[in-house]
Amino acid sequence: MPLLNILRFPDPRLRQHAAPVEVFDEELVALKNNMLETMYEAPGIGLAAVQVNVLLSMLVIDISEDKSEAICIINPELLEHDGLVKTDEGCLSVPAIYEPVKRFERIKIRAQDEKGEFFELEADGLLSVCIQHEMDHLEGKLFVDYLTEMKRRRIQKKMEKLLRETM
Ligand code: GNR
Ligand code: NI
Numbered sequence: 150m151p152l153l154n155i156l157r158f159p160d161p162r163l164r165q166h167a168a169p170v171e172v173f174d175e176e177l178v179a180l181k182n183n184m185l186e187t188m189y190e191a192p193g194i195g196l197a198a199v200q201v202n203v204l205l206s207m208l209v210i211d212i213s214e215d216k217s218e219a220i221c222i223i224n225p226e227l228l229e230h231d232g233l234v235k236t237d238e239g240c241l242s243v244p245a246i247y248e249p250v251k252r253f254e255r256i257k258i259r260a261q262d263e264k265g266e267f268f269e270l271e272a273d274g275l276l277s278v279c280i281q282h283e284m285d286h287l288e289g290k291l292f293v294d295y296l297t298e299m300k301r302r303r304i305q306k307k308m309e310k311l312l313r314e315t316m
Contacts, residue, residue: 153187153201157312158243159305164289167199167206170223173265177207181221181263184209189216193241195279197286200242208283212275220270222260225284228269229257236278238292244311246304250295252281 156163170177180203188196188209197208211219232254239247255273258280262268272280282292293301 152190153183153203155187155191155196155200155241156202158240158291158293158308160242162202163199163242163286163291165199165204166289167197167204167287170205170207170261173261173263177223178263180205181207181209185211185219185221188241191241194275195283196241197283199286199289206287208280208287210276210279210283212279221263222258222270222280222283223262223265225258225260225280225287227256227284228259229255231255234278236275238278238282240282240292242286243291243293243304243308246293246307248292248296248300250278250282250292252278256280 184196184198184201187201188211194212195208195210198205206224208222208225209219210222230253233251234254235249235251237247238250254277255271256277257269257271259267259269285291293304
């Protein structure tokens, strides 16, 4: 299957909100597999469906070095959070930009897997940051939204220039 196309900031489609997944079928499993392949190829440690213009509440993550810890998170809900940390973040939709963002240090979420089974997950460190980054994508939010307007404008100019050069 061909890889999915990852939308780039400031594409307005990145501002769309995902809807809950209600049908857990083979097509959803195929989408999960394609999102994982697209993420590994990029390469990235997470990918939200909204980034590939699919408006479903779904994301994939693998923070391992050897593609051994793929997680599929569907219809996530934040149950608990604790502490704050500032981490340098990047985004496949904002290539080559890394900026510090403040996030919850630890989180607990409830979600479903691709079969529709509910599970809870407690996360800290990079996994916690990545889940929060991906959950933001499901609501049309990007990590650059946490930066100063001046920084975000500079990044937008840079992205528009990059786009012109590759067209
Ligand atoms: O690949 C990614 N790396 C990353 C690094 C720090 C914090 C968050 C991330 S997520 C990002 C992939 C991506 O854009 N997911 O939406
Ligand atoms: Ni991202």
